């Protein structure tokens with residue numbers, strides 16, 4: 001177990017806790033944590049050693065900058081265990097690129113590619129025996145970075161902590177589809193803001209609407225553009241697609257939409273499977289009337305955690321309901337199956353998305 005990595009030091013204690021760890025039977029999503037983590041500190045303009053150590057709680061000064069000014073970014077990617085083929089990472093370089101784009105926007109330092117990627121590989125390699133093999137389950141890997149200066153001055157931090165933790169996880173949603181509230185009041189992101197960065201504040205901004213949506217019987221919120229409250233953007237942590245016959249539509253990327261790797265993969269894969277893909281401006285009122293008329297027969301949400309989750313219903317605060325013809329549409333489910341086949345190591349990998357980990 002475990003491959004040695006040139007840039008990451010692996011503590012003896014980390015090996016020991018791994019030996020003594022046993023995986024519980026019941027894995028939810030992101031609840032059970034692997035007993036190891038990777039940690040590195042940035043100070044004086046450079047990164048210190050990247051260390052694999054036992055999973056442990058952090059000690060932070062109460063003025064730690066992230067706690068007050070939210071200078072924080074994260075990523076989410078998965079390692080899968082394919083039958084006898086050893087674990088794979090899925091498109092990890094894409095997560096690396098996005099991590100550093102988020103870092104730039106949030107005034108944080110770059111993490112060198114080899115350290116980010118080797119960190120994800122080392123976690124995968126050392127946890128390979130903890131990766132559940134059931135379809136839909138995986139090792140969910142969470143790299144993140146936050147500001148650690150300990151003073152209340154409002155200026156960019158000069159010290160940071162980078163970490164990677166991982167969670168052997170079952171599928172994200174237990175039910176087969178979600179109900180979605182179209183949010184016409186609050187907004188998630190605005191032009192010039194940080195909507196395209198994977199930063200915690202975007203999630204914090206979405207939670208209040210989420211609570212209201214839950215109360216009204218919905219599972220998720222669909223965000224519209226902040227200026228016109230008219231054009232579809234995305235969900236709080238997932239991108240959005242609508243199916244029109246042989247055509248699949250998704251909103252064009254803007255600075256207020258997170259550039260999802262699952263979204264990008266679906267665009268490529270759907271074209272490969274013979275669908276017409278349109279990245280376009282999507283007017284919410286048009287979509288709702290197209291659902292009513294049957295022109296749009298399926299909608300789905302996508303992201304690393306959820307993979308592809310069909311949407312059964314869109315609704316508004318005024319109490320209107322727009323039920324999709326299919327609760328689990330054939331196009332959504334076909335793309336889901338084909339994507340999972342690639343991610344979980346069944347069949348070909350036509351786009352070289354799988355990255356085998358020793």
Ligand SMILES: *Cc1c(COP(=O)(O)O)cnc(C)c1O
Nearest residue numbers: 236237238258260261262303304
């Ligand atoms: C992470 C995230 C997504 C999905 O991105 P993937 O790379 O597919 O996991 C979509 N929207 C938001 C706001 C996100 O934070």
